[in-house]
Amino acid sequence: MHDRPVITRFAPSPTGHLHIGGARTALFCWAFARRHAGRFLLRIEDTDQARSSEDAARGILEDLAWLGIGWDDGPLWVDGPSDPNVCSGGQAVGSSRRPAQYGGDARGVGPYYQSQRRDIYEREFVRLLEAGLAYPAFETPEELGAMRKAAEAEKKTFIYRQRGDYDHAAALARVRRGEAHVLRLKMPGQAITVHDRVLGDVTFPAEELDDFVIRKADGFPTYHFAVVVDDELMGVTHVLRGQEHLNNTPRHIALQRALGFRTPFYAHMPLIFNLDATKMSKRDKDKAAKKAVRDAGIESVAGLVERLHSTGRQRERAVLQSLSDADLQVWLKDKQRQLGREQVGAVAAALGLKLPEIDVEDFRAAGYLPEVLCNFIALLGWNPGERNADGTDLERFDQAFLASRFDTDRIGKTNSKFDREKLLAFNADTIQHGLTDERFAGLWLGWAERFDEQLATWARADAARWQVASRAARPRTKTLSDAREAIGFALVPDDAVVFDDKAVGKVLHKGEPSGLVVLEGAGKVLASVDPWAPEAIDAALHAFATDRGLGMGKVAQPLRVAVTGGSVSPGLGETLALIGREGTLRRVERCLMECRGSVI
RNA sequence: GGCCCCGUCGUCUAGCCAGGUCCAGGACACCAGGUUUUCAUCCUGGUAACACGGGUUCGAAUCCCGUCGGGGUCACCA
Numbered sequence: 105m106h107d108r109p110v111i112t113r114f115a116p117s118p119t120g121h122l123h124i125g126g127a128r129t130a131l132f133c134w135a136f137a138r139r140h141a142g143r144f145l146l147r148i149e150d151t152d153q154a155r156s157s158e159d160a161a162r163g164i165l166e167d168l169a170w171l172g173i174g175w176d177d178g179p180l181w182v183d184g185p186s187d188p189n190v191c192s193g194g195q196a197v198g199s200s201r202r203p204a205q206y207g208g209d210a211r212g213v214g215p216y217y218q219s220q221r222r223d224i225y226e227r228e229f230v231r232l233l234e235a236g237l238a239y240p241a242f243e244t245p246e247e248l249g250a251m252r253k254a255a256e257a258e259k260k261t262f263i264y265r266q267r268g269d270y271d272h273a274a275a276l277a278r279v280r281r282g283e284a285h286v287l288r289l290k291m292p293g294q295a296i297t298v299h300d301r302v303l304g305d306v307t308f309p310a311e312e313l314d315d316f317v318i319r320k321a322d323g324f325p326t327y328h329f330a331v332v333v334d335d336e337l338m339g340v341t342h343v344l345r346g347q348e349h350l351n352n353t354p355r356h357i358a359l360q361r362a363l364g365f366r367t368p369f370y371a372h373m374p375l376i377f378n379l380d381a382t383k384m385s386k387r388d389k390d391k392a393a394k395k396a397v398r399d400a401g402i403e404s405v406a407g408l409v410e411r412l413h414s415t416g417r418q419r420e421r422a423v424l425q426s427l428s429d430a431d432l433q434v435w436l437k438d439k440q441r442q443l444g445r446e447q448v449g450a451v452a453a454a455l456g457l458k459l460p461e462i463d464v465e466d467f468r469a470a471g472y473l474p475e476v477l478c479n480f481i482a483l484l485g486w487n488p489g490e491r492n493a494d495g496t497d498l499e500r501f502d503q504a505f506l507a508s509r510f511d512t513d514r515i516g517k518t519n520s521k522f523d524r525e526k527l528l529a530f531n532a533d534t535i536q537h538g539l540t541d542e543r544f545a546g547l548w549l550g551w552a553e554r555f556d557e558q559l560a561t562w563a564r565a566d567a568a569r570w571q572v573a574s575r576a577a578r579p580r581t582k583t584l585s586d587a588r589e590a591i592g593f594a595l596v597p598d599d600a601v602v603f604d605d606k607a608v609g610k611v612l613h614k615g616e617p618s619g620l621v622v623l624e625g626a627g628k629v630l631a632s633v634d635p636w637a638p639e640a641i642d643a644a645l646h647a648f649a650t651d652r653g654l655g656m657g658k659v660a661q662p663l664r665v666a667v668t669g670g671s672v673s674p675g676l677g678e679t680l681a682l683i684g685r686e687g688t689l690r691r692v693e694r695c696l697m698e699c700r701g702s703v704i
Numbered sequence: 705g706g707c708c709c710c711g712u713c714g715u716c717u718a719g720c721c722a723g724g725u726c727c728a729g730g731a732c733a734c735c736a737g738g739u740u741u742u743c744a745u746c747c748u749g750g751u752a753a754c755a756c757g758g759g760u761u762c763g764a765a766u767c768c769c770g771u772c773g774g775g776g777u778c779a780c781c782a
Binding site: 154262322347381499532579580670 | 705706707708709710711714715716717718719729730731732733741743744745767770774775776777778779780781782
């Protein structure tokens with residue numbers, strides 16, 4: 105076993121989007137395989153017929169691909185990320201932006217959907233049954249529930265054991281007659297020790313181990329069974345998974361022994377929680393949205409749509425309108441009731457609410473960069489233990505670094521809390537110091553095309569302007585989604601600029617000469633600036649300021665207020681360039697009129 | 705409740721396995737200054753932790769035991 109090539113696997117169940125915790129598990133499995141020149145395998149555990157869906161499976165593949173966590177074996181993925189500028193880590197597809205291709209069945213150990221492997225499981229069930237290592241059990245769920253309750257009444261944990269009068273031949277006969285039944289594994293009655301690479305040896309006493317179900321009444325294998333069989337058949341050597349699985353491991357080992365399989369190496373990773381120590385759950389988003397609607401005192405769909413109107417988002421609008429007032433009421437009153445993902449998103453958009461990010465898709469929509477997200481989650485439970493040249497701890501790294509250093513020996517044992525502030529700082533740092541303007545422009549556009557149609561349209565209308573916008577927004581941007589705020593003034597029609605009273609009072613009406621006087625003079629200078637580009641505009645304005653013996657602030661702020669309505673914007677040259685000469689002059693003119701007309 | 709895991713600044717962590725160089729280092733956040741045409745960036749400085757109690761030892765954040773605290777798990781879900 106020690107000389108077998110390393111094979112790790114990530115095995116999500118397709119019941120929803122990829123959770124950030126799952127992403128870390130996948131990343132670690134991927135990194136471990138890379139580090140040991142092995143293979144990383146992806147398997148879809150869809151043995152729960154009721155909850156699994158093909159859509160969810162596809163979504164998970166896409167999330168992984170976006171993160172740059174490519175898999176060697178598994179479902180084929182050739183579409184590639186829909187975002188042409190997406191960063192890819194690890195087995196990078198390179199700067200040529202070819203579509204990524206992951207998966208396939210080079211070793212011939214597929215299929216990788218468990219629902220397609222039922223004949224394989226069946227063979228193994230028969231083996232166990234014939235060897236007397238597994239047996240049919242006929243209790244109904246109701247009966248089991250009663251037994252559990254009875255045990256509880258005695259303050260004991262219910263442990264299922266084979267009945268003393270169990271008769272294998274008779275049981276098999278009942279099965280042949282077609283009686284509903286499950287299959288259970290006969291536990292060996294001895295303590296089982298898990299040799300864990302993170303936690304060390306962990307021993308579970310025999311009394312704690314029950315004869316658990318390995319095949320459900322519907323004929324599907326349980327998770328325990330499928331995972332053990334598939335890991336063996338697919339050659340998995342190292343199982344890295346969350347600590348919540350530790351208690352399952354003795355069962356898996358018992359199963360491996362019964363089936364004559366090898367036991368892989370195990371490494372159970374600590375868990376990730378919210379900052380407030382609650383579990384990171386999809387419900388968090390629904391909760392936040394519900395609270396916001398209640399706090400805003402909104403009771404009808406129309407009330408929500410009205411809020412949305414000002415921001416002009418068509419998609420969210422349609423989503424909201426698909427809701428009825430009755431739906432909304434029921435949702436508001438019932439704590440348990442949850443809205444769909446799209447609906448929650450639309451509600452948040454209407455209220456200008458930032459939803460807590462839980463799934464990979466949430467972080468993507470919020471404008472986090474995939475390589476930053478990977479960097480950050482890698483640090484939750486793992487640390488390279490190296491220093492930078494300046495003596496600080498090395499904590500910023502890319503996937504290539506992870507792939508070259510990652511191992512189980514530096515995985516920590518303690519659970520961690522997900523600090524979004526630090527993630528945000530990482531993201532901001534990468535955007536501001538780790539990207540060129542060109543690359544940022546591409547990433548931002550890719551993001552807009554997926555999440556902000558209005559911005560994307562504006563971007564496509566004028567490529568040169570988009571370059572300026574990117575240059576202006578990048579230094580003030582922490583996530584791709586807030587870059588828009590930095591240049592939002594440019595998307596507003598010239599006559600719709602709203603002048604902030606405070607700003608007007610402070611920079612236009614005060615001073616000697618007053619802001620308005622300076623503004624008028626600056627406007628005249630601007631009329632003849634050529635070319636209309638940031639550098640030329642800045643140069644002209646500096647000359648103007650020097651000429652009048654004014655500090656730059658005295659010139660910049662009145663202009664800023666005149667063209668954006670407020671006192672905050674990117675550099676003045678960029679700000680004016682984005683608005684255009686015509687727009688700038690019109691805005692200055694309009695400001696002069698309005699503010700002189702209403703002298704305070 | 706049974707079983708299992710864990711316990712260093714508010715948060716992520718380095719240090720622990722091979723006890724002294726640790727009155728505990730870094731990062732994020734926070735606070736105070738500085739640079740700057742606004743904002744952001746950037747620079748400088750600061751506050752802040754070995755859960756508690758016993759051992760072992762010349763010496764313990766590091767080893768042992770106990771207490772307390774947190775988490776996981778107890779399904780025909782994965």
